[in-house]
Ligand code: HEM
C-alpha cells in the first residue's frame with residue numbers, strides 16, 4: 001500500500017491523492033479545491049466592489065458585470081462554502097464518533113470528484129464563450145432568454161456537482177447512524193456531529209428539488225420544451241418554487257455546520273461543558289424541519305396572495321426561536337467559564353453579535369409587507385452577507401484554524417491569525433453594515449452601476465474599502481498557511497490543550513486507520529471524561545485485532561471525468577453546426593458506465609492490517 | 625429483528641421459537657397478500673361499474689395508500705424492531721414531498 005511509505009516522490013503523492021478513499025485525505029482535497037474556489041469567488045467580489053466604488057464607473061461592462069455577479073454567488077455557495085463544509089465534516093466527523101472511516105469510502109471519493117469536475121466545468125465557461133449571467137438563482141424568466149451557453153454551463157455544472165453533494169450527504173447519514181463506537185449514543189454525539197447529521201438529512205431532501213428544476217430548465221433551453229415559458233403555456237413561477245424549496249434549506253445546510261463548529265470551539269475554550277446540550281440538539285433538529293416550510297419568503301413579492309404570504313411569514317419568524325435558543329446557550333457556555341482567546345475563539349465570539357444582526361434583518365425581511373420595500377435592494381444583500389459571512393465564513397475560518405493541527409499536524413501562527421481576524425472583522429462590518437442603508441435609500445441589488453448625486457456615493461465607497469480589508473485578511477491567512485507548512489513543526493494529540501471530544505485523543509494527523517482499537521465512550525465529551533478521571537487515553541472497547549481497510553481506487557475520478565466529458569457534448573449539441581457533439585456524449589458516457597461496470601464486476605474486498613503490524617509500530621497510533 | 629438470535633447458545637430452543645415466529649410471519653404475509661389482491665379487484669370493479677369519478681378517485685387513492693403501507697410494513701419488514709430511523713426518514717421525506725404538492729396545488733395551479 002502506498003500509504004505505508006513515509007517518504008515518496010511528487011508523482012506518488014499525487015497518485016495517492018487521486019485514488020484515495022481515506023476520509024482524512026478527501027478532507028484535504030475538499031479543503032484545497034474549496035479554498036481555490038473561495039479565492040476565485042473573492043476575486044470576483046473584488047471586481048464587483050471596484051466597479052461599484054464610484055458612480056458611473058466603467059471598470060467592467062454591464063454584460064460582464066452580470067457574469068461576474070452570477071459566478072460570484074454560484075461559486076461562493078456551491079463551490080466554496082459547500083466543499084469547505086465537507087472538508088470539515090470529513091476531517092472531523094469519523095474521528096468524533098470513533099469510526100475508522102465513513103460508511104462508504106469509495107462513495108466519499110466519488111462525491112468529491114463529482115463536485116470537483118462540476119465546479120471545473122462551470123468555471124471553464126469563462127474561456128468558452130462567456131459565463132452564466134442570470135444570477136445565482138437563475139430565475140427562468142431571465143435564464144431562458146440568456147444568449148450563448150453561459151446558463152447551460154450553470155445547469156450542467158451544478159447538476160454534476162449536485163450529484164456529488166447528494167452522495168456525500170447520504171454517506172454521512174449512513175456513517176453517523178451505523179459507525180458510532182461503543183458507548184457513543186445519539187445524545188452523547190458532539191454538536192458538530194449532530195449538525196452534520198441534520199445537514200445531511202437536509203441535503204437528502206433539498207437537493208432533489210434542485211435536480212428536478214435543473215432538468216426542467218435544461219429541457220427548456222436545450223430541447224425546446226416549455227415548462228417555464230409563459231408564452232407557450234408554461235409557468236415561470238414553478239422554477240422559483242423549485243429553486244427556493246432547495247435554496248432555503250441550502251442556507252441552513254451552510255449555517256448548521258458553522259453552528260456545530262462554534263459549539264465545539266466555545267465549549268473548548270471556555271473550558272466548560274456546552275450549556276444546554278440537549279436543547280442545542282433539539283434546536284438543531286427543529287431548525288432542520290422548519291427550514292423546509294419557509295421557502296416562499298423569497299417570493300413574497302411574486303404575488304402569491306395574502307394568505308400564502310402570511311403563512312410563510314409566520315413560519316419564517318418561527319425559525320428565530322430555535323436560533324435564539326442557540327445564541328443564549330452559547331452566551332451561557334462562556335458565562336463563568338475560564339475563557340481563552342485563541343484565534344478560533346475570537347471568531348466564535350465575533351460570530352455571535354454579527355450573526356445575530358443578520359438574524360434580526362432576516363426577521364425584518366420576513367415581515368411580508370415590509371419586504372415589498374426591502375426586496376431586491378441592498379438591504380437583502382446586507383442581510384444574507386451578515387448571516388453567510390458573519391456565520392458561515394467565520395465558522396469556516398474558525399474551523400480551519402481549530403482543526404488545522406488535526407488535519408496537518410501543525411499549528412497555524414496565532415499572531416498572523418489575529419491579524420487576519422481583526423482585519424476580516426473590521427472589513428466585514430465596513431463592507432456590509434452600510435449596505436443596509438444603501439438598500440433603505442433605494443439602491444437595487446444586481447445593478448452594474450449607479451448615478452451620481454443620489455446620496456449613494458459615500459456608502460458605496462466605504463463598502464469597497466471594507467472589501468479590501470477582507471482581501472488583505474485572506475492574503476495574510478494564505479501567507480500564514482504557507483509559513484506554517486514550510487516550518488512544519490509537528491504537534492501532539494491535543495495541541496489546544498483543552499480538547500474535549502474523541503478526535504483529540506489520537507495523534508495529529510491520525511494514523512490512516514484512525515483508531516487502533518475502537519474507544520469506549522463513557523459520556524458526553526468523551527475525552528474530557530477520561531481526562532477528569534486522570535487518564536490520558538481512551539479505554540479501548542475491543543481487543544486488538546486485524547483492521548479491515550478499503551483499497552484505493554481511481555474509478556471515482558474516471559466515473560466523474562466521463563460525466564464531465566459528456567457534459568461538453570450535451571452543451572454544444574443544440575448548435576446545429578457542431579457535428580462532434582454526439583460522439584463526445586457517447587465517449588463520456590462510455591467512460592462513466594465503463595468505470596461503473598468495472599466497479600460492479602471486479603471483486604474488491606479491501607485488505608487487512610494484521611494485528612502484528614499494529615503492535616509493532618508504537619508511534620504510528622496512540623492506543624485508542 | 626427476529627433473526628437476531630440466530631446464533632444463540634441453545635439451538636433447539638431457538639429453532640422452536642423461530643419456527644413459530646416464521647409461521648406467524650407467513651400467515652401475516654398471506655393475509656396481506658390476499659387483501660392486496662382483493663383491493664385491486666375492488667379498484668377494477670369501481671372503474672368497471674362506472675361509478676361517479678368523485679367516488680372512484682378517492683377510493684382508489686385510499687386503497688393505494690393502504691397497499692403501500694402493507695408493502696412497507698409486512699413485505700419489507702418495517703414492522704419489525706430496529707426500523708425507527710428508516711421510518712423517521714421515510715416520513716420526513718414524505719412530509720416534505722406532500723408539503724410541496726400541497727403548495728403547488730394551492731398557490732401555483734389554482
Ligand atoms: C433568523 C433567520 C433568518 C430569517 C428570518 C431570514 C429571512 C430571509 C428572508 C425573508 C429573505 C428574503 C428577502 C428578500 O429577498 O426580499 C432572506 C434572504 C436570504 N437569506 Fe435569510 N433569513 C434568515 C437566516 C439566514 C441564514 C442563516 C442564511 C444563510 C446562512 C440566510 C441566507 C439568505 C440568502 C442567501 C438570502 C438571499 C437570497 C437571494 O435572493 O439571493 N438567511 N432571508
Ligand SMILES: [Cu+2]
Pocket residue numbers: 247248251294295297298
Ligand atoms: Cu430563506
